[in-house]
Amino acid sequence: MKVKKILASILCASLAVTILAGCSNKKETTDTSKNESNTGNKATEAPVGESTTGYTGEPAEIHYAYWQDSLGTYLEECKAKFEEQNPNITIVLEPTTWTEYWTKLETAATGGSVADVFQMNGPNINKYADAGIILSMDDYIKASGLDMSKYPEAMNSLYNVEGSQYGVPIDYDTIGLWYNKELFDKAQVEYPTDSWTWEDLKAAAEKLTDKDNGVYGISAGYADQGGFYNTVFAAGGYILNDDKTKSGFDQDATKQGIQCWIDLMEAGYSPSQASLSENADYIQFMSGKVAMVYAGDWFASIFADPAADFADKCDVALLPTINGNRASVIHGKANCISAGTKNADAAWAWVNYLAGAEANELLGKSGAAIPAHADYSNLFFEQYPQYNMSIFAKEAQECAYEYPTSKGFTEWADVVWNELVPAYSLEVSVDEACDNIAKQMNDILAAQ
Template identity: 35%
Template sequence: MKRLKWVTIGALTLAILGLSGCGSNEDVKNASDSKSITLKFSVWETYEAPGMKEIAKAFEKENPSIHVEVEVTPWEQYWTKIEAAATGGTAPDIITMHSNESYRYMSNGALLNLDDLTKNGNIDLKNYKKGISDLYTYEGSLYAIPKDVSTVALWYNKALFDEADVSYPDDTWTWDTFLEAAKKLTNPEKGIYGYAASNNSQDGYNNFIFQNEGTKLNADRTKSTFNTKNTVEALQWYIDLATKEKVSPTSAQLSENDPAAMFQSGRVAMITHGSWMANQFKENEYTKENADIAVLPKGKTRAAQLNGLGYSISATTKHPDEAKKFLTFMASKKGNTIQAENGTAIPAYEGLAEEWVKSFPDFNAQAFVDEIDYGVLRPFNQATIKWETLETETLQEAFNGKVSVKDIAQDIQDGTDKIIKEAQ
């Protein structure tokens, strides 16, 4: 299998040294307490940082000789910083990993193999939501422990609904109900739109594709299925919300105004967005008072995109035993309970989602949890970032109203197949 080239020989050498320094499982359990060491733990979500620091403090209380320093880098700079650090052999000990990027880091030897933690019983993957660990498995080995799960639901503005005399969304809503409400909520004179249909797969159109029983990859994720009836039909319906129905800002408007920002300022009555936004909207005075959540409107079936983050260890860590000890704590029921109770994220650890819901009394956060049962794991393979970029760039012409999805679907499928083949 081909390897990506961004990790230097020096970094790979350090990675090998890091791996060779790994102790046995007994060493993990009995990491030396004879001297104090510091582990660096990278996260990108500002609103999750307090929760991660709380987990670190709980770990430090049980392990006073190990200090955990939580480093927060905004998403816009996070991967550039991590890549540079990995290339230079200075990556943080613990890296919060995203499925968008996992293959690159796994395939380049930048992450520590964690098979020993699962084989000897320190961590049991049966405790976590099925499918999330697949996002962090490479050539049969595990490189990240599931951290959380996320779904995408319908955020809506109660004040705008009340003003337009529209009933709040619930689980009886269909695509037709949704469109009818969006039309009533749209007020061009006031610059208010019913919904924001952005060129975004995770927060937007993937969910509608799945609800229409469409797919983007075949079962073994080796071929694109983009140019199929259900996928094209759903995507065109979604784009038509802006180009035909006029219930959404144009693509040009959304390129200058983030849907979440428009929602927070009362210019959009509904957006589809993730469970990870709950903390941000909780901290915003306007959305805390006016926003709420419902499950996505039903298409041919119920569906919502499912994703999850993971905890990884850098292959160049100087403290592999201590890093594994901390990761094991974070992955434990205790660590996940802390994550749930402080509202950091929906834990990937089964049975703790309700604790996360309780941390958002102002919102119907249960909607996100309800969707987990019918969540569709985000389409992924070794070339996800490349073909998703091709897809987004090619679809822009359709979002601009210049072509139909049908006109460009085969180009996207052929281009995706070429990218996947080149990555194999």
């Protein structure tokens, strides 16, 4: 009977394991600050001007969470310079991979142990501002005299929730048409030009597709910012209406902006949706399986990486026009301060430093992203003389559309993905998918 007893106790333990699944792993023990007392939110000690960030408060440790790998070197440099200027503050960098970043950040925010300063993006800003997870920076911006007009208007407004500024832009990005010159040469197709229309793109994709050798003209898989958002705007449609109360997916122009991708899929000019969801478009592009890809400026650092041996094989052009219109979605990251930080003044000193001239210069020279500060944007482009980088700035000035976001974004973005992937997989029609999206999205928006 001893065996039976042992078995019974093992069973009890294993049943308990079931429950473990229900136990959220909330407590990420991070010692946010060594400082206990200084919780004053007043910006009295905040410095004036951009170049000085002299912080005179108590010693503090500021944790900074971010996701983009390629920002690592730039942030290390910033940390070193900042700590030199502010001996009382220690910066702790906390990188997380993109796929885990938002889950981890939300869990940490729920448990009250989120980093003092963290990177934010357009899809999530409303959620964090609404829940009071991040601080309004209005007072700090005013007291420090930070000149917000130096940043793109679309970026400032993206991080402005109901009249309050919750984030200071770090960078901005637009989308370009990257192409593999080698494959173009091989198929004897002219490189894309500024006057390309969607029809030109389609014709080129047809000529470039060489199924016997596993080469496709273009990657036409599901992508929002790097895909149908651009074509929907170019076709004259919209994702959200201006006051963010109604979905635009039931509009004919919106459907047309999505249909144009499905046409490429149907014609067989693109790897299948299944293939693209396993091996990302840029990976297939770099391995010479795909000749054209819609991709953001930040891919320049990936394509130009000497280890990839791809740098000289590609270039970038303006996005093609649809019905005579060109559109590129503009988006960018921002720095936010946690409402739970023990030392908001020190956190602001770091944000203010990253917003300033020195940090923007370092960012531009690192070649990781386009600095949001207008005076330094060009530094990024100069890092890639081999590519036609000026198109990204041109798009930002001439045909940039603000990234569509609203309250309830995560919910409706999920609906969009759920309904559209079958369309990209050629299982349902765009019409049907879009009507389904519009219906569900309107309900979600109405509930906000």
